[in-house]
Amino acid sequence: MKRFIEGVDRNQSTLFPERLEDFIAEDNPVRVVDVFVDQLDLRELGFWGIDPSATGRPAYHPSQLLKLYIYGYLNRIPSSRRLERETQRNIELMWLIERLSPDFKTVADFRKDNGPAIRRVCREFVVLCRRLDLFSQAIVAIDGSKFKAVNNRDKNFTSAKMKRRMEQIEKSIDRYLGQLDSADREAPSIAEAKTSRLKDKIAVLTEEMQRLRRIEAQMLESPDQQISLTDPDARSMKTRGNGIVGYNVQTAVDVENHLIVSHEVINSGSDRGQLSNMAKQAQDAMGAEYLSAVADRGYFKGEEILACDEAGIEVTLPKPQTSSGQAAGRFGKRDFQYVPEDDEYLCPAGERLIWRMTTQERGRTLHRYWSSTCPRCSIKDRCTPSPQRRVTRWEHEEVLEAVQARLDRDPDKMRLRRQTAEHPFGTLKIWMGYTHFLTRTLPKVRTEMSLQVLSYNLKRAINLLGVGVLLDAIQA
Helix, strand or coil: CCCCCCCCCCCCCCCCCCCHHHHCCCCCCHHHHHHHHHCCCHHHHCCCCCCCCCCCCCCCCHHHHHHHHHHHHHCCCCCHHHHHHHCCCCHHHHHHCCCCCCCHHHHHHHHHHCHHHHHHHHHHHHHHHHHCCCCCCCEEEEEEEEEECCCCHHHEEEHHHHHHHHHHHHHHHHHHHHHHHHHCCCCHHHHHHHHHHHHHHHHHHHHHHHHHHHHHHHHHHCCCCEEECCCCCCEEECCCCCCEEEEEEEEEEECCCCCEEEEEEECCCCCCCCHHHHHHHHHHHHCCCCEEEECCHHHCCHHHHHHHHHCCEEEECCCCCCCHHHHCCCCCHHHCEEECCCCEEECCCCCEEEEEEEEEECCEEEEEEECCCHHHCCCHHHCCCCCCCCEEEECCHHHHHHHHHHHHHCCCHHHHHHHHHHHHHHHHHHHHCCCCCCCCCHHHHHHHHHHHHHHHHHHHHHHHHCHHHHHHHHHC
């Protein structure tokens, strides 16, 4: 072994054993986890088990288990069984939780029993980032992404999937019945074996059909006509690929440092209806009186944009192009200019569309405008196939027009949104691996996501500021 670096003899004894402290460098991120948790008021955050029982076996203090979980998610070790093994061989964990080694059931129960408190810890770190002035621009990008649940696609049923599967079983049964008829015309020895095998297959398919009918009865009782057998809260969601069974994770990300300011987990595949909720959460977390938010066209909804405007949140997002006439090459609503002082529209041909009536639809007040000169218009074929072109205006249309004006002035904001909001999602999905979530039901998934977001923000803050600056800020 000459000319090689030699290790230490395994049987060599030392007079003064090395301390665990000697193995943990001053700039090791595990020191941030230790100090951050020690500075938290776990009683106020709502952790269970702060006060030990007077009798029975002594319990582990919640701070030790919280440190264990934060370290685990920070180092891509979310499994309670893997964390149990790491406590017995990982020097950083031995230092962090003082050589304690809780079993996997104790570790898993801590996450299960302290979901709301863990989510508050995630918010506490966002408050720390705000104190460090990491949200100085008060601009966030809002986006959603689909994350896989534990539930397999074969154990999720919708009405369309149920109908398709039953039709497949019925066709298989019909095919086997036809093969039974053919078997009767063959030699007795061959026919007997073939008939027995086909009858077994038909019996299995008949039993499967009965099982599906029982599942269908349960599915029809659910509000959204969908049922998942493994994780009852998981839902089938459309993606750019084949779709997944999972959850929709919403985030508001700071455009300056790419920190996740606020997040939410829902089991609806649509982003519509989430804009004001996410923007207001971000505004509260950042402590900003006024906030600028950027989102994609999937969030466009008049009522949500109005709610943001009333809360002092300036949103920028494109309007989805859903007009069939515009897709066919005819004039769209944007080609009609509104004249506020006259309360009328000016069409591309220079004619005036005046107010005719006001209606109520789905709780919205809508004004209708049209012109009596449409049948005689020379460019009517480029406008509408109907006798008259009618334009509808919402009573708060000026709010939507202001959003479009902001987008026209600064179209690069859409690029800013994409490069900001999609960065954390890509990082989190790499960390979580192919399976994504490990827990079941919406409350537990929200807890798991909070731990992922906390570890992401923690690592991001360490990269931005360094361990020493962060330690000083936490202890200040």
